[in-house]
Amino acid sequence: VSAIAVRGALWFRGFLDRAAQERLVDEIRAVVAAAPLFAPVTRRGQPLSVRMTSAGRCGWVSDRKGYRYEPRHPDGMPWPPLPPTVAAAWEALSGWPAPPDCCLVNWYDPGARMGLHQDRDEADFSAPVLSLSLGDTGVFRIGAEARGGRTDRIDLASGDALLLTGPSRLAHHGIARILPGTSTLLPAPGRINLTCRVVG
Ligand code: MD3
Ligand code: FE
Numbered sequence: 001v002s003a004i005a006v007r008g009a010l011w012f013r014g015f016l017d018r019a020a021q022e023r024l025v026d027e028i029r030a031v032v033a034a035a036p037l038f039a040p041v042t043r044r045g046q047p048l049s050v051r052m053t054s055a056g057r058c059g060w061v062s063d064r065k066g067y068r069y070e071p072r073h074p075d076g077m078p079w080p081p082l083p084p085t086v087a088a089a090w091e092a093l094s095g096w097p098a099p100p101d102c103c104l105v106n107w108y109d110p111g112a113r114m115g116l117h118q119d120r121d122e123a124d125f126s127a128p129v130l131s132l133s134l135g136d137t138g139v140f141r142i143g144a145e146a147r148g149g150r151t152d153r154i155d156l157a158s159g160d161a162l163l164l165t166g167p168s169r170l171a172h173h174g175i176a177r178i179l180p181g182t183s184t185l186l187p188a189p190g191r192i193n194l195t196c197r198v199v200g
Contacts, residue, residue: 001092006152007142008168012093015161020085021134021185027083028105028134028192031055034080035073037107043067049112055103056082058199060121069102069121069199082196086132090196093163094128100196108138108191110180116141116151116172119164123200128165130196134158135186137179138193143172156193158183 003010016024037051040062054060058069059079072078079102086103090096106114119129133156143151145167153176156162164171180189 003163006154007144007171008166009142009154009171010093010163010165011154012161012163013157014159015089015093016085016132016159018159018185021159024083024085024132024194025134025185025192027085028194031080031083031105035059035077036075037105038074040067048114049108050114051107053105054079055086055105056099056196057101059102060104067121086194086196089132089161090130093161094130094196095165096127096198098198100130101199102197104195104197106193106195108136108175108178108193110136110178110189112175113177114175116143116174118145118170118172119197120170121199122197124198125169127198127200128163129169131156131162131164132194132196133160133162134192134194135183136189136191137182138191139176139179141174141176142168145170145172147172155179158185 035053040048061070138156140154140156141151
């Protein structure tokens with residue numbers, strides 16, 4: 001597979017073919033059945049517009065106590081195991097000698113977005129982050145490690161993989177909007193993003 005480099009991030013367009021995308025959707029259905037999507041809120045109680053769950057040894061949560069990785073879902077159950085298609089993508093692309101600790105599942109309805117932020121809740125920034133996109137295209141923006149400044153646009157389509165490695169690992173990034181009607185993979189408009197992280 002060949003990659004396009006954008007600000008040090010490696011973009012693998014169409015990494016998952018349609019059959020693999022369908023298999024992964026089924027695997028995510030099983031994850032969500034075991035660990036339901038929840039609506040995260042900020043410390044101030046403001047809802048994020050995405051809904052989330054996780055798979056793997058730990059999961060990312062945000063609530064009135066703040067945001068952090070936790071070994072259990074907010075409802076108390078352990079997170080389900082990493083889906084096999086996710087584990088295979090990580091082995092193929094990450095170059096990291098161990099599996100990820102967390103696969104965060106973000107569900108975007110057509111109006112959802114994610115503001116520019118950095119991912120800094122992990123112990124070792126030398127470990128890459130891998131993102132897999134399913135369903136409607138997300139307009140992704142990636143900038144520098146420093147706040148402010150310009151950002152570059154990447155339209156993350158269904159089946160695309162993005163590897164955040166090296167200098168891109170601490171880049172500011174976000175999802176500006178979803179482009180509804182750009183994919184037939186899911187039964188309803190929306191987007192799923194999976195991010196695999198080594199939490200430490
Ligand atoms: C760049 N998710 O969950 S994936 C997140 O599409 C997050 O749901 C977005 O940002 C989404 O934190 C973007 C691409 C991505 C993921 C992690 C990164 C880009 C990143 C970590 C560091 C730098
Ligand atoms: Fe992020």
